[in-house]
Structure formats: C-alpha cells, structure tokens
Amino acid sequence: MRAILRGLSARSGEGVSEVLARLSEQDLGTEAQRTPEPCNLPVLAHLPHCIGEVMLLDPALAAAIAAVDGDLKWMQSPTYSDRILGEGFSANYGWAEIIGPNGFFAGDDMLLGLLMLGPDRHYPDHYHPAPELYWPLTSESFWSRDGKPFVVKAPGETVWHPSMALHATITNATPLLAVWCWTRDTATPARLK
Ligand SMILES: [Fe+2]
Structure with missing residues (x-):
C-alpha cells in the first residue's frame, strides 16, 4: 500500500484525487491487517513478465507486488465465461483485492487491488455503479470509455471510469498488470453490456 500510495500521489489524472481521498478514510493500520485466503489463477503465468516491466516504471512497487505473490486471493467474476468472452479468456484474466473483503484490509465500501489480463485479449464493454480508477503498470494497453475509440495508455498513466x-x-x-480501485458503491458487481 505504501508503494501504491506513493505512486498515485505522484499522479494527477482524472479521479486520482478521489482515490487518494477515499484511501485517507480507510483503516490501513497494522491492527487492521488480515491475511487473505490465497488463490492462484492461470493468468499468473504472466506475472513474472509483468513484474519485470514494472521494475522499469517503479522498482519499489515491483518489489512490493513480487513480495505478495502467492499471498493474494485471485478471483474472476462468476458471470464471466469463455463462451461469452472468447476462448481462453478465463485463463488470461483475474483480479485480486488488497483492500476489500478478500484483501489485506477490509475497507469501507472501497476496493483496491491488482488486475491482470493476458496478451491479445479484449475485455469488452461493461459497467458498474462504482467509479473506477485503473493504473496500468505494464507496456501499452488500450482503453475505451463510453463506446468511444480505444486510446493507448503508456505504463504509469491512469484511466478513470465514472459511475455506470x-x-x-x-x-x-x-x-x-494494473492497480485497480473502486472508490464507492462496491456492492453491485460489473455487468457486461
Ligand atoms: Fe470496470
């Protein structure tokens, strides 16, 4: 969390200040820390490559992510399947909470964690009530909002998705590999368009 806080504090993209404000309201003290129930997923085969890329962007954050490898509960949305999202999607997708019911800190209606998506994947249009920040840490990824054309994001740029x-x-x-955050209204899961 220290590495994430330091990295986000150095950024000024849309939504970053909202994330930092919500983080300041969370109990991230040692007393509040719990141990997630670890679960690994096939997408983690890409984690060593990703950590190598993060080393170039933010060595302290890369080291911190490597240090929790094996301790995180990697998950997938229960409504997602290869039938809907394309063959191999399930083997190339997953997310883990650092703050949230399955993370190191319970959080107060806030989720923050890591997301991984394998190469040559399309995570199609979806939406949710929670406002969301992505902080991609690895080389070029492509992002679309409101059905508009995809735009490239370099490592370390942020992406903001307002509610819905x-x-x-x-x-x-x-x-x-990206840091991902839902700042509020976390009870309702994402829905594909
Ligand atoms: Fe989202």
Missing part, C-alpha cells in the same frame, strides 16, 4: 460509464480494455502482444 461503459468501458473496455484491449491488450496486444504483452500482458497487462
């Missing part, structure tokens, strides 16, 4: 905004993500030849 449609959004989608594409990867090319390299996998994506």
